[in-house]
Amino acid sequence: MALLEVENLRTYFYTRGGVVRAVDNVSFMLEPGETMGIVGESGSGKSVTCYSLLGLIPRPPGKIVSGSALFGGVDLLSCPKEQLRRIQGKRISMIFQDPMTSLNPYMRVSDQLVEPLLVHDKMSRSQALTKAITSLEEVGIQDAANRINLYPHQFSGGMRQRVMIAMALISRPEILVADEPTTALDVTVQAQILELIRQRQKDLGTAVIFITHDLGVVASFCNRVNVMYAGRIVESAPTDEIFARPMHPYNASLQQSIPALHKKGQALFTIPGLPPDLTIEFRGCPFASRCAHVGEICKEQDPALKQIVPGHGTSCIRFQRGEIADVRIKNFVSAV
């Protein structure tokens, strides 16, 4: 049984500039204890997808137009606010990109850490404080009993992210949503934090939804990956498959444009053009105008994610019809 089952999620923003279709028909499943990555560029809808599940979409201008998200028999998108509040921060918790803006600068770390325990578990303050100190020790903060009384600005960036992780995991959630938790950190600190999340996940059996734009982090961290583009999932597969046998041209192009995989002096592959304007309704595949394998059908038929082999799905129509066997681009002339 899947832990979380999201179906046909559509989140639109009604702005003065028009309706932004930020998330358009997204479906996925999360199994207990697994790590699922959501990769995409800015504006691809990866964060909005997760914010929708946690009721964090500002309404208005945002609106969840359709869809369901079943978590233990409860639909997170339509359940009463009271019920959602008992799930948020208790059974599903979240860590954000920038720990400085997501920790309250006016509150001591201790007060912020015990809050979920006082609210959800109705613990006494002293009990909660003991548990909070333990949880800080578990994320590798030394001298936790004293440092718990400090304010967020007295910690370094990496340490703040550790505090965030301790806070998110203190109520032993079943799902942890991590929204680019290491993007603001240096690579050496990023390695520490990733190792920490991995370790805590193993100890607690938490399932992780990991949002990132960094394919390198995905390769080292996730079991399964969903690649998002223009508000849709265009490819979904186990991590090895995503890299070894890409089935969507966008995923393949993205991988081919990473400098780490290029030899020196070799021109980098570039994806021509820009992502589509999501306020304009269009027919067909959102990637069609930038795709090297584009055909007539791509502009006429709306694509849908279909499994080609068990566990590996793509939304590329031409791949589904067997018209292209390898979506990687060979002999490209790179644009400057």
Place this chain on the structure above:
Amino acid sequence: MSIFLELENLKTHFPVYRGAIFRRQIGSVKAVDGIDLQVSKGEILGLVGESGCGKSTLARAIVQLIPTTQGAVILEGRNLSEISRGAVRAERVNFQMIFQDPYASLNPRMTVYDTLAEAIQTRQQIDKKLLLEKVGRLMRTVGLPANQMRRYPHEFSGGQRQRIAIARALAPEPKLIIADEPVSALDVSIQSQILNLIANLCREMQLTMIFISHDISVVKYISDRIAVMYLGRLVELGPATEVVEKPLHPYTKALVSAIPIPDPQVERRRQRIILQGDPPSPMSPPTGCAFHPRCPFAIAACKAQRPELEQKESNRFAACIRIGEI
């Protein structure tokens, strides 16, 4: 190749004060603390390091945007730290910068034409017709249609804005360009376009460039040599590919091993060195080698003496006393 830019024991310290009435200096942040470096004409030098290691301060000290505390910046034989401020201003057309955030570095009230024309005219006053032609040519050089020169920055995307910033840096025909994290704010697909552009321009125009980034794979791709900085000092210097593939200094080793590689099979086989703790404060750096509190190979001697950047192999320099042993 001739030496184009030379740094001699360059130091930039920022004083730290305390007290409002009896203001006194309580210490200083040694952002750049004794750097010797030579850059040849036409070379792209990559500068890597974690945040707070002094990369950007070094860049700003080279272009004389912040005064140097000690040492010399010598550009084509002329010591920039000695000449007057007016002379530095006149000299500044020779070195241009490209910044990280193209949303903040372009004036939102100036059209692309205004921005570029102003930059061209810092070198020489030319008449309007020629100016128009030059702006058009610059825009085409960086891959923008010349007919968009009357537009404002907000009408362009992030990648296009970075192209405008590059065009502005090229406009006065500088001798040296310093690019401070020019692709860090861009998405992967846009990043590759800008990297291609920079690589092509440098090749065609024989530009000398200092390319600053925290992303070692980007630096490896674009630069000829890499200099690794830690807490205000260089810890390693050498040809780009060799530094990344066979790092000498323990810090470079840790830095390289911390980068996630977008290939799950490589990832599974890798041995990762995970450094403990954060970089120390540059206000009170550790004694001896600044890296010793985090270094897995540190011995007692590392605490006692500060290692100098020494030649270890041909073209390869590192500041570590244990290179031969580890």
